[in-house]
Amino acid sequence: MQIITDSSCDLPKEILEENNIIVVPLNIEIDGENYVDGIDLTHEEFYKKMATSEGLPKTSQPSPQSYVDAFKKAAQRTGETLCIHLSSKLSGTMNGAIMVREMMEKKIEVFDSLSGSMGLGMQVLKACEMRKEGASLEKIIEKLKEYRDEMRVVVYLETLENAVKGGRVNRVKEMVANLLNLKAIVHVEEGYVKILKTIRGKKRATNFILEQIAEKNMDFKDRIIGITHCDCIEDALALKEEIIKRFSPAKVLVTTMGPVIGTHSGQGGLLVCF
Structure with missing residues (x-):
């Protein structure tokens, strides 16, 4: 099973690589300049730019092509895919994943973390932990709902x-x-x-x-x-x-x-x- 998330999860690079997690990046605009989160803008660079920016940086959901690329990459690795995304109440990121999913032939489940940053990241880690234990996709989603609802x-x-x-x-x-x-x-x-x-x-x-x-x-x-x-x-x-x-x-x-x-x-x- 392949697990996909978005760049708002804030998980360190080594953890993402260790758990073979595919990340779909969001986009950031600072003073008219556009960046792809984690690709051409590091967290450290972001805070330096934000400190001197005239207005508040603007973020936007991943491009449809980013989802297509992630889903195709996942399809090459495994038959099932689980996408865990930033809260649908805060961003259109999850809805973007659902729209692109309809064009794909493989089984792809999209899960709303109802959270962001480490609140999302820890749900992704929980899914990875259960995957290692051999849990089915259905069982992982069931447990993720419980974990999400009790999380603060x-x-x-x-x-x-x-x-x-x-x-x-x-x-x-x-x-x-x-x-x-x-x-x-x-x-x-x-x-x-x-x-x-x-x-x-x-x-x-x-x-x-x-x-x-x-x-x-x-x-x-x-x-x-x-x-x-x-x-x-x-x-x-x-x-x-x-x-x-x-x-x-x-x-x-x-x-x-x-x-x-x-x-x-x-x-x-x-x-x-x-």
Whole structure:
């Protein structure tokens, strides 16, 4: 079975290669220049360009040809294909995959992660794990639905600058937030991104995220906790150490957040998936 995802999954290159995952790239436009995510724009380059851009970078779903190429490549490898994509509530990426699938002869299942970044990435890893165990396509989809529904994705926003650039928050509110040192915490709910809480100070915001993990009230010894960061590796590693100390998970996977979700999170943002 071949597994396909899109570049918003934010999984490190070595993990993608190790698990033989095909990635369909999204597109990014920054100040009139167009880039293909992960092909001619790295995460590091993206944050440098975003920091000096006049407006908010724009992202768009993969081209139809990208899907055709991915499906043809998959068909050469195996008879069955599972595509796991960015939330359909946030992007047309999944619908694009469904449209192209209708032109293909091979069996292709398209699954809505109802998430993004590591929330998507961890579902892809779960599918790879079950594939190694010999699970059928139907069984993998069944378990993915359970895993998706119990998953929590929480995001810390260091700044509201990108929300202002995107027109979602006005400049006055940003000034007030900066003056009071207010930090926004958002989360993914039913595929949408919604504000969870506004907290004064970074330390309190981080503690709130740790409390959210604790409230799950489960043994993490066999679970992976994912962290993606918006060009703030030191903050991500500090959070990783605290998570290990408090919850002793099987693994904490830390990587950079790519342009698709990073555009909206902004510099200094942290996403935690558990």
